[in-house]
Amino acid sequence: MAQSSPNLHGRAQLVMALRGKGITNRSILEALEKVPREDFVDALFEAEAYTDRAIPIACGQTISQPFVVAYMSEALEVGPRMRVLEIGTGSGYQAAVLAHLAGRVYSIERHRPLLEVARKRLEKLKLHNVVTRHGDGFLGWKEQAPFDRIILTAAVDVVPKLLIDQLKPGGILIAPIAPQEAPSPPAESIYQSLTKIMHSEQGLVAESLIKVLFVPMVEGLPQETRHGMERSR
Ligand code: SAH
Numbered sequence: 025m026a027q028s029s030p031n032l033h034g035r036a037q038l039v040m041a042l043r044g045k046g047i048t049n050r051s052i053l054e055a056l057e058k059v060p061r062e063d064f065v066d067a068l069f070e071a072e073a074y075t076d077r078a079i080p081i082a083c084g085q086t087i088s089q090p091f092v093v094a095y096m097s098e099a100l101e102v103g104p105r106m107r108v109l110e111i112g113t114g115s116g117y118q119a120a121v122l123a124h125l126a127g128r129v130y131s132i133e134r135h136r137p138l139l140e141v142a143r144k145r146l147e148k149l150k151l152h153n154v155v156t157r158h159g160d161g162f163l164g165w166k167e168q169a170p171f172d173r174i175i176l177t178a179a180v181d182v183v184p185k186l187l188i189d190q191l192k193p194g195g196i197l198i199a200p201i202a203p204q205e206a207p208s209p210p211a212e213s214i215y216q217s218l219t220k221i222m223h224s225e226q227g228l229v230a231e232s233l234i235k236v237l238f239v240p241m242v243e244g245l246p247q248e249t250r251h252g253m254e255r256s257r
Contacts, residue, residue: 031062034074038090041076047094055124056094061087063145064115078237083135083246085239087115088177092218092236094121099220099233100173100198102126107168109190111161111241112177116142116154122175123151130154130168132161134245162243164190171195178241179216188221188228197221200238213237 039057047053062073064087069079078086088096096118102108102125110119113133119142122129133139136158146154157165161176162184169190176183176199183199191197200216207214215235222229 031060031074034062035060038074038076042091042094045076045091047091047098049098051125052094052098052121055097055121056090058124059117059120059149061090061117063149064117064120064142081115081138082141083138085114085135085138087117088238093118095234096175096177096198096218097121097125099218100175100196102173106172108173108175109165109168109171109187110175110177111164111187113139113142113156114177116145116156118175118177119154119156120146120149120151123154126153126173128153128155130165130171131156132159132165134158134160134242136246158245160244161241162186166190173197176200176241177238179238180241183219183221188223191221191223193223193225195223197223200236202240 035057039053042053062070065073065079072079076089076091078089081087102122105127108122108126108129110129110131113119113131119129119131131154139156139158143156164187170192171190172192172195174187174191174197179200179202181202198220201219202216203214215237218233218236220231220233
């Protein structure tokens with residue numbers, strides 16, 4: 025599909041690199057091949073869009089490394105009829121990838137400027153099965169709950185109970201969880217443990233996957249936008 029972007033070569037190369045790093049699921053690789061990552065970064069970083077790296081975006085945040093997006097999407101075991109909640113829309117890239125895998129994606133972002141840009145990108149790509157909301161992800165999206173899958177793309181110390189409560193029985197939640205203790209000696213980057221939580225008949229079962237580096241999930245809304253939670257689309 026020649027959508028807005030001509031850079032099919034960059035995307036194909038990225039997919040090859042991800043294959044080399046152990047991503048084997050075909051639908052995940054196809055989803056990444058369909059999403060023009062250069063549309064999700066500032067013009068300044070366009071040349072780096074298909075390197076397997078996180079890239080800075082506005083409001084001091086980052087668009088995740090494609091490997092991590094692919095890995096998380098794979099671990100989430102998303103099916104085509106599922107309803108997925110994402111906390112941390114950021115650039116909108118992870119939501120765009122999930123849009124190709126899920127039935128509907130609900131994505132929440134606390135920075136209004138980021139959300140507005142992300143929404144335009146998703147509209148331009150005609151990914152109409154993504155619904156976004158400006159709000160605090162710690163509260164989840166009660167009106168749309170429960171969800172088959174929940175993905176946190178910002179790091180937490182513990183997974184908020186409110187989010188677990190919005191997960192369907194049999195559902196899966198993926199989150200980067202910060203270490204309980206700071207490393208000694210102090211490290212510049214403190215890696216989190218990407219954790220998969222399965223809501224099984226025996227209760228919650230947690231499995232640690234890989235080390236990741238995400239920005240922290242921050243409670244509440246930034247000062248200038250505190251006047252309201254509003255559905256954006
Ligand atoms: N998924 C994004 C990358 C996420 S970066 C992408 O594909 O580009 C983490 C994002 O989580 C940031 O945009 C940050 O503003 C957002 N965030 C942090 N705390 C949040 C909260 N409490 N509620 C909603 N979003 C939050």
